[in-house]
Amino acid sequence: MSEWHLKTKDERDLTIRHARAEDAQDMYRGFCDIIEEGEWLPTFKPRAGPDDWVSWIERSHEIRESLLIAHIDGNYAGHLSLQPEEWMASRHVAKLGIIVANDSRDVGVGRSLLMCAEEAALNEGYSKITLSTFASNDSARHLYEATGYRLVGTRREHFKMPKGYIDEVLYEKLLQ
Secondary structure, eight states: OOEEEEEOTTSOEEEEEEOOGGGHHHHHHHHHHHHHHTSSOSOSSOSSOHHHHHHHHHHHTTTTOEEEEEEETTEEEEEEEEEEOSSGGGTTEEEEEEEEOGGGTTTTHHHHHHHHHHHHHHHTTOOEEEEEEETTOHHHHHHHHHTTOEEEEEEEEEEEETTEEEEEEEEEEEOO
16 A cells, blocks of 8 residues: 655645554544534534444455545644445546645645545546535635646535535546
């Protein structure tokens, strides 16, 4: 399994690697923190606990799924998942989900996770990545477009959030 050693924009050490069972608590906490922000995920509370995250991580090593975790100077900075499409005819497509911890934003963690995910996807036999985000998530949209993801559609009023309806925008990238 790959491990990438990079630098953040402010020259701190950034390590990205495949998740291990001992990462479950940090990943779960990172997910819960994003939910608490109430801005970026279409869920209001976690449905799974830390033990479920351990199981997910352990299963990911046995199937065509990649879970990557990022650390800045040894501290959790975010994580990313690549999951196969469920249809046999689209098994070349990976669905991507990404979380960057609040205190690790705007220093290159998201961009680095995407770069490493593309390498991991190719190693798993994927040739395309799809992802989505809220239309209001300008930072994520800028990142995806800057890294070569193409906007392919909008699902109008797709999520009913406490602040009202939110559009979902869909992106894809063909890997080389």
